[in-house]
Amino acid sequence: MFKVGIIGVGNMGEAILKGLIEKAGINGPEIVITDINQDRVKDIIEKYNVAGTDIRKVVNLSEIIFLAVKPKDIESALEPVKDLFKENQILISVLAGIKIEKIKKFTEKPLIIRIMPNTPALIGEGVIGVSFEKNTEKKDFILSLLKTLGEVYEVKEELLDVITGLSGSGPAYVFNFIDALAQGGVKMGLSYDMALKIATQTVLGSAKLLKESGQHPVVLRDMVTSPAGTTIYGLHELEKKNFKDAVMSAVEAATKRSKELS
Numbered sequence: 001m002f003k004v005g006i007i008g009v010g011n012m013g014e015a016i017l018k019g020l021i022e023k024a025g026i027n028g029p030e031i032v033i034t035d036i037n038q039d040r041v042k043d044i045i046e047k048y049n050v051a052g053t054d055i056r057k058v059v060n061l062s063e064i065i066f067l068a069v070k071p072k073d074i075e076s077a078l079e080p081v082k083d084l085f086k087e088n089q090i091l092i093s094v095l096a097g098i099k100i101e102k103i104k105k106f107t108e109k110p111l112i113i114r115i116m117p118n119t120p121a122l123i124g125e126g127v128i129g130v131s132f133e134k135n136t137e138k139k140d141f142i143l144s145l146l147k148t149l150g151e152v153y154e155v156k157e158e159l160l161d162v163i164t165g166l167s168g169s170g171p172a173y174v175f176n177f178i179d180a181l182a183q184g185g186v187k188m189g190l191s192y193d194m195a196l197k198i199a200t201q202t203v204l205g206s207a208k209l210l211k212e213s214g215q216h217p218v219v220l221r222d223m224v225t226s227p228a229g230t231t232i233y234g235l236h237e238l239e240k241k242n243f244k245d246a247v248m249s250a251v252e253a254a255t256k257r258s259k260e261l262s
């Protein structure tokens with residue numbers, strides 16, 4: 001038996017795999033992976049020293065199975081193996097939008113858990129929303145495993161769509177913001193290389209200050225903003241371009257899209 005099996009080792013499957021090995025102390029040989037992309041399987045085996053096999057063996061031989069294919073591929077992944085699941089297994093789906101109810105149509109046997117992680121789980125700095133199909137004595141164990149990937153928030157299943165729109169998709173918004181900050185620096189004369197480093201540290205430092213000080217973001221914003229100084233001129237431009245409206249709408253649109261995927 002393997003401790004963990006992963007079906008689909010794309011971006012998220014790899015983030016979970018790396019997190020489990022580097023942060024949860026699970027050894028490569030205790031993990032088995034499968035993917036329809038054989039080149040990807042070969043790369044991941046070489047990189048992490050995990051086992052690789054077909055999906056039937058992954059389902060047959062794993063205690064905990066992460067399902068990390070795209071939502072549209074759920075049927076092609078689960079239909080051929082639906083009779084192989086066992087009562088004492090745990091199936092953890094990372095699929096955006098796909099409800100526990102739908103997963104149960106493929107198999108009633110394993111305990112089904114839905115999570116919504118994000119890519120910073122690669123370095124143990126993720127956010128992981130989680131919903132359990134039902135209460136289980138394995139809950140503390142699963143939560144402790146997920147905590148190695150980042151901060152864990154247990155929510156009602158319907159709120160996982162919001163977590164998807166906020167933190168699941170959030171890194172993409174943040175990377176765009178950092179790139180835009182850096183490009184602003186380039187426009188005003190810095191090299192992109194230096195501007196990107198400065199933009200990245202500005203976001204990281206601000207997020208850490210917010211977290212460690214426990215202050216409200218508006219209080220910290222006002223600490224930066226001198227009367228008739230530079231910051232208020234910058235903030236005014238963001239207001240004119242509806243920055244907050246754009247960010248709130250992004251979370252709203254991604255949440256709605258997650259609901260549509262079901």
Ligand SMILES: NC(=O)C1=CN([C@@H]2O[C@H](COP(=O)(O)OP(=O)(O)OC[C@H]3O[C@@H](n4cnc5c(N)ncnc54)[C@H](O)[C@@H]3O)[C@@H](O)[C@H]2O)C=CC1
Nearest residue numbers: 008010011012035036037068069070071073076077095096
């Ligand atoms: N990328 C992200 O930031 C996040 C993704 N997710 C969820 O994770 C899931 C995977 O997303 P990504 O990793 O970004 O996609 P991806 O396209 O990078 O990876 C999906 C992998 O599944 C494989 N696959 C497809 N059909 C398969 C099958 N029948 N059997 C085995 N492997 C199969 C593909 O070859 C691919 O390697 C999605 O459901 C997405 O909603 C959740 C949170 C964040």
Ligand SMILES: O=C(O)[C@@H]1CCC=N1
Nearest residue numbers: 096164167168169170
């Ligand atoms: O874009 C997506 O659908 C996935 C879900 C959350 C992040 N990436």
